Amino acid sequence: DVKVTQSSRYLVKRTGEKVFLECVQDMDHENMFWYRQDPGLGLRLIYFSYDVKMKEKGDIPEGYSVSREKKERFSLILESASTNQTSMYLCASSLLTGGDHGYTFGSGTRLTVV
Amino acid sequence: GQNIDQPTEMTATEGAIVQINCTYQTSGFNGLFWYQQHAGEAPTFLSYNVLDGLEEKGRFSSFLSRSKGYSYLLLKELQMKDSASYLCAVRDRDTDKLIFGTGTRLQVFP
Numbered sequence: 001d002v003k004v005t006q007s008s009r010y011l012v013k014r015t016g017e018k019v020f021l022e023c024v025q026d027m028d029h030e031n032m033f034w035y036r037q038d039p040g041l042g043l044r045l046i047y048f049s050y051d052v053k054m055k056e057k058g059d060i061p062e063g064y065s066v067s068r069e070k071k072e073r074f075s076l077i078l079e080s081a082s083t084n085q086t087s088m089y090l091c092a093s094s095l096l097t098g099g100d101h102g103y104t105f106g107s108g109t110r111l112t113v114v
Numbered sequence: 115g116q117n118i119d120q121p122t123e124m125t126a127t128e129g130a131i132v133q134i135n136c137t138y139q140t141s142g143f144n145g146l147f148w149y150q151q152h153a154g155e156a157p158t159f160l161s162y163n164v165l166d167g168l169e170e171k172g173r174f175s176s177f178l179s180r181s182k183g184y185s186y187l188l189l190k191e192l193q194m195k196d197s198a199s200y201l202c203a204v205r206d207r208d209t210d211k212l213i214f215g216t217g218t219r220l221q222v223f224p
Contacts, residue, residue, distance in 0.1 A: 004156075031210075040122075042216035043157075043201070090156060100164075102147040102203065102212055105156035 003027070006091050006106035013113050019078040021109050023091030030096035032074035033103065034058075034066065036087040043090065049074055050096065081113045116140045118215035120202050125221045126192050134187045134200050134218045142207030148176050148187045149201040151217065157201055161187070189220075197222045 007022040025032065033048040035058075045058030047066040055066050063085060067075045074093075078085055088110050092103035117139045126132040138146070145164040149157035163169055163178035163185060175188040189196055199217040206213060 033211075040216065043214040045211070048211070100145070100162045101159050102145075102149075102162065102205065103157075103159075105158070107156050108154075110154075 004091055004093050004104050004106035006089075006109050008109050009107060011109060011111045013078075013081050013111065015082060015113055017078075017081045017113075019081050019111065019113075021076040021078075021089055021091075021111070023074045023076070023093075023106055024072050025074075025093040025104070026072065027093070027104075028071065029093035029104075030071070031094045032068065033092040033094075034064075034074065034076045035090045035092065036060070036085075037090055037108075038087050046076065078111075081111075083113050085111065086113045087111060116204070116206065116213050118202055118204060118213060120200075120215045120218045122216070123219045123221070125223060128192055128194060128222055128224050130192050131188065131190050132192060132220065134189070134202075134220065136185045136187070136202035136215060138183050138185070138202070138204045138215075140183075140204050140206060140213065143180060143204060144207040144210070145205040146176075146178055146185050147203040147205070147212065148174075148185075149203065151199045151201060153198070160200075192222050194222050194224070196220065 004025045034046045035043045049068045065077045091106040120136045148160040151157040161176035201217045202215040203212040
């Protein structure tokens with residue numbers, strides 16, 4: 001089974017802090033994604049990557065950046081955390097050609113910015 | 115443009131059958147997925163449809179009509195543990211990305 005591991009389940013950070021959310025997958029998937037999930041808004045794509053050192057903006061990239069130095073690891077960075085970035089963050093991975101399972105998700109990181 | 119609609123909430127009784135509908139409009143279609151998400155947990159894969167018709171997997175079935183831009187997830191013999199959110203997602207043919215609906219929160223009562 002594909003495993004997608006997010007480093008923290010819960011995080012509390014202060015406004016203005018730089019925050020790193022880490023995601024690692026162990027099945028050699030090419031694609032990796034970062035979403036945030038908020039009540040009533042569903043899953044919104046922040047950034048994605050189809051390959052090492054490659055990144056593409058999703059629908060809501062403002063205030064975020066990403067890093068993919070190795071194929072298995074995709075990091076989401078909040079340059080200066082703000083209270084409106086309090087959310088559940090979900091990492092996902094998939095094969096390059098999609099496949100019939102779509103995405104495999106990590107357990108999520110619930111981030112609270114105070 | 116891309117748009118996916120599904121009801122926000124549904125309720126049902128243990129042992130009953132429930133159907134969760136999903137309608138979509140996309141510029142290019144390459145498959146529809148259903149995911150289950152329990153509160154505070156990650157979405158997990160339930161089903162995949164790329165051709166018209168019904169896919170059955172135990173108590174869960176999923177139907178697709180591409181011409182109507184319509185899918186449903188059918189849950190039979192409901193159990194309390196089926197209380198969760200159910201996400202409909204469409205894969206875009208051009209970008210290969212999944213576009214998610216906002217999810218349907220299902221509550222199963224005894």
